[in-house]
Amino acid sequence: GAVVSQHPSRVICKSGTSVKIECRSLDFQATTMFWYRQFPKQSLMLMATSNEGSKATYEQGVEKDKFLINHASLTLSTLTVTSAHPEDSSFYICSAETGEPYEQYFGPGTRLTVT
Amino acid sequence: GQNIDQPTEMTATEGAIVQINCTYQTSGFNGLFWYQQHAGEAPTFLSYNVLDGLEEKGRFSSFLSRSKGYSYLLLKELQMKDSASYLCAVRDGNYQLIWGAGTKLIIKP
Numbered sequence: 637g638a639v640v641s642q643h644p645s646r647v648i649c650k651s652g653t654s655v656k657i658e659c660r661s662l663d664f665q666a667t668t669m670f671w672y673r674q675f676p677k678q679s680l681m682l683m684a685t686s687n688e689g690s691k692a693t694y695e696q697g698v699e700k701d702k703f704l705i706n707h708a709s710l711t712l713s714t715l716t717v718t719s720a721h722p723e724d725s726s727f728y729i730c731s732a733e734t735g736e737p738y739e740q741y742f743g744p745g746t747r748l749t750v751t
Numbered sequence: 752g753q754n755i756d757q758p759t760e761m762t763a764t765e766g767a768i769v770q771i772n773c774t775y776q777t778s779g780f781n782g783l784f785w786y787q788q789h790a791g792e793a794p795t796f797l798s799y800n801v802l803d804g805l806e807e808k809g810r811f812s813s814f815l816s817r818s819k820g821y822s823y824l825l826l827k828e829l830q831m832k833d834s835a836s837y838l839c840a841v842r843d844g845n846y847q848l849i850w851g852a853g854t855k856l857i858i859k860p
Contacts, residue, residue: 639757659829670848678852679838679850679851679852679853680794680838680850682848683849727791729793729794739784739796739799740784740796742786742793742794742795743789743793744792744793745792746791749792
């Protein structure tokens with residue numbers, strides 16, 4: 637099946653620093669990738685939809701200047717959390733979409749802790 | 752608005768059968784997905800329904816009734832490793848994926 641990798645799996649950073657998370661589709665080309673955030677015991681919250689070669693579409697309430705998304709190629713999308721604060725601590729998950737039936741395959745997630 | 756409803760939590764016994772229901776109200780419909788998510792891990796795909804009826808895949812089956820806006824995930828011969836959250840997601844008319852809050856399934860010996 638389709639494999640999506642995410643790096644790093646865990647990161648601890650200090651408040652005010654920036655963190656970059658990579659999402660790669662390993663064995664297929666993904667024209668669309670999604671970034672989610674999930675707080676403990678809550679469901680997935682879509683942050684943005686990323687299409688290769690174009691600007692990401694952010695969901696309402698998600699700051700585009702804080703969560704920078706770059707979809708440089710058909711196999712790589714990156715999420716940069718800029719000037720991270722403790723409230724940004726969360727589980728960030730990416731997914732990549734294949735063709736029919738438009739299944740989303742998820743990366744293993746990145747647990748971000750901001751101290 | 753669009754919404755998906757599923758029970759917050761369910762408990763079942765190892766070896767038994769459990770049915771997790773999902774009802775939805777969306778603007779258009781282009782398929783319904785079930786995902787399994789273990790604590791601290793990303794979701795994994797379980798099933799996809801776009802036509803009415805039952806799709807069987809091993810111990811797991813998923814049913815869809817588009818006229819009723821209803822689906823269920825049926826898990827048979829429950830194993831302890833089936834303890835997880837089960838997420839129902841519907842693709843609406845704009846191909847946006849709308850997620851339910853998930854059902855936490857607890858399996859007891």
